[in-house]
Amino acid sequence: MFEQPNDFREECDAMYRLLKPLADADFGRATRFKAWTINDVLTHLHMWNWAVDQSLTNEAAFTAFLGGLRDKLGVQGGLRAFENEWIGGLKGQALLETWRTQYQLVADHFSAADPKARLKWAGPDMSARSSITARLMETWAHGQAVYDVLGVERADGDRIRNIAVLGINTFGWTHTVHGEPVPPAMPHVRLTGPSGEVWTWNEPSATELIEGSATEFCQVVAQTRNVADTKLKVVGPVATHWMSIAQCFAGPPETPPAPGVRRREAVSVKPRLVYFDFSGSRGEECRIALHLAGIDFDDVRIPRADWPALKPTMPFGSMPVLELPGRPPLAQSNAILVYLGRLHGLHPVDAFEAARHEALMCAAEDLRHAILPTMRMTDPEQVRKAREALAANEMKTWGSQVERQLGAGPFVAGAKLQVADLKLYMVVRWLTSGSLDHVPPEVLSHCPKLLRLAQAVGEHEGVKGWVARKG
Numbered sequence: 001m002f003e004q005p006n007d008f009r010e011e012c013d014a015m016y017r018l019l020k021p022l023a024d025a026d027f028g029r030a031t032r033f034k035a036w037t038i039n040d041v042l043t044h045l046h047m048w049n050w051a052v053d054q055s056l057t058n059e060a061a062f063t064a065f066l067g068g069l070r071d072k073l074g075v076q077g078g079l080r081a082f083e084n085e086w087i088g089g090l091k092g093q094a095l096l097e098t099w100r101t102q103y104q105l106v107a108d109h110f111s112a113a114d115p116k117a118r119l120k121w122a123g124p125d126m127s128a129r130s131s132i133t134a135r136l137m138e139t140w141a142h143g144q145a146v147y148d149v150l151g152v153e154r155a156d157g158d159r160i161r162n163i164a165v166l167g168i169n170t171f172g173w174t175h176t177v178h179g180e181p182v183p184p185a186m187p188h189v190r191l192t193g194p195s196g197e198v199w200t201w202n203e204p205s206a207t208e209l210i211e212g213s214a215t216e217f218c219q220v221v222a223q224t225r226n227v228a229d230t231k232l233k234v235v236g237p238v239a240t241h242w243m244s245i246a247q248c249f250a251g252p253p254e255t256p257p258a259p260g261v262r263r264r265e266a267v268s269v270k271p272r273l274v275y276f277d278f279s280g281s282r283g284e285e286c287r288i289a290l291h292l293a294g295i296d297f298d299d300v301r302i303p304r305a306d307w308p309a310l311k312p313t314m315p316f317g318s319m320p321v322l323e324l325p326g327r328p329p330l331a332q333s334n335a336i337l338v339y340l341g342r343l344h345g346l347h348p349v350d351a352f353e354a355a356r357h358e359a360l361m362c363a364a365e366d367l368r369h370a371i372l373p374t375m376r377m378t379d380p381e382q383v384r385k386a387r388e389a390l391a392a393n394e395m396k397t398w399g400s401q402v403e404r405q406l407g408a409g410p411f412v413a414g415a416k417l418q419v420a421d422l423k424l425y426m427v428v429r430w431l432t433s434g435s436l437d438h439v440p441p442e443v444l445s446h447c448p449k450l451l452r453l454a455q456a457v458g459e460h461e462g463v464k465g466w467v468a469r470k471g
């Protein structure tokens with residue numbers, strides 16, 4: 001087992017998550033990479049993912065594909081025209097799903113392969129490890145244009161170390177492909193990875209040196225940014241020249257983009273709260289918190305039918321998930337609420353008081369988890385018994401326990417609404433709504449403070465504003 005197939009899968013999953021909420025028409029948007037559309041990028045990645053899979057699992061099919069490609073390249077309008085014909089008009093979400101199915105196969109097949117196995121490719125044969133690393137690099141490099149056109153700052157993982165290594169290993173190739181002699185000594189390279197880890201290569205040197213963000217180094221060697229558009233510290237003639245022509249990919253010499261040409265579009269990127277398309281439970285409490293915090297966010301609602309495909313790409317296979325520009329996705333409703341609460345004055349500053357609120361929020365989650373199995377039962381009689389038992393025991397006990405922890409109110413902290421109140425409100429609203437079969441709406445009638453809290457949240461101007469806004 002080697003790590004690159006999984007790194008490849010994670011890079012693809014991240015882009016899948018980015019693209020899944022888009023409308024079909026959005027895939028036609030032209031990027032800053034040779035005006036390729038998002039459809040073009042996915043088609044290109046998909047065809048070569050398919051090809052690498054053939055190379056691993058069915059060499060004869062790969063050879064036939066390559067022969068066909070070479071025959072047609074001469075008579076057709078180049079590789080893009082070939083790829084367009086190959087994909088047969090597939091576009092938008094349908095293309096996205098096809099790309100996803102194939103990248104998963106590639107990741108599965110390479111995970112089971114011998115990393116040293118020699119595989120055929122368009123250029124010289126490569127090891128399985130190099131082949132899948134090249135697919136990771138291609139996905140990441142072409143992905144940059146997609147993130148850029150959508151105005152999203154990508155949250156990289158340390159898996160980009162694979163691309164940095166490719167950049168280092170292609171120092172000689174970069175010069176050779178440009179018809180230049182390879183300098184006898186490489187500059188010292190010192191990069192900081194996305195996690196803060198520092199990676200170094202070659203002998204320390206103050207006179208030939210490249211230093212800075214690993215992401216920016218990878219962008220330069222993959223030619224998705226001009227070095228002048230980065231904050232990399234580049235010292236010495238060898239380092240300076242290398243960074244001006246670096247090319248970590250095969251093929252003829254390519255000229256890096258001119259300064260300023262490849263960049264993130266200046267669209268204002270809103271935070272996104274991703275959840276199912278209904279106005280309750282963990283998603284709704286996070287939406288209300290965002291609204292109370294005054295944050296303009298995209299309320300992304302995932303249709304049930306799309307969930308099975310998205311589930312494995314979520315941090316914990318569940319929603320809600322909060323996506324902030326340049327950050328990895330944040331899951332777990334309590335973590336989201338506390339994060340928002342801390343930043344926007346909706347959570348106590350005092351550490352102990354904050355922990356007390358968090359305990360109430362955890363208890364609300366415990367109760368939800370106790371109810372969950374009854375949502376999956378199919379036998380009506382079994383549901384009835386289980387719900388009646390819950391109403392008589394866990395729900396009553398939970399209500400009494402929370403009640404004991406409430407003060408003069410109306411909210412947990414007194415006069416000021418906090419995220420813990422939103423959590424309790426959403427659970428109380430659910431239990432007392434009559435929508436949970438066999439749970440009487442009076443189930444919490446022994447908890448006047450808790451009921452008053454829920455009423456006060458429902459009557460809070462900000463909360464009412466959110467509800468009214470959603471109609």
Ligand SMILES: N[C@@H](CCC(=O)N[C@@H](CS)C(=O)NCC(=O)O)C(=O)O
Pocket residue numbers: 281282283311317318319320331332333334365
């Ligand atoms: N502990 C998690 C639980 C998340 C959770 O179970 N979410 C439900 C919706 S409320 C979900 O995603 N269900 C679909 C699934 O698990 O496949 C949290 O608080 O966010």
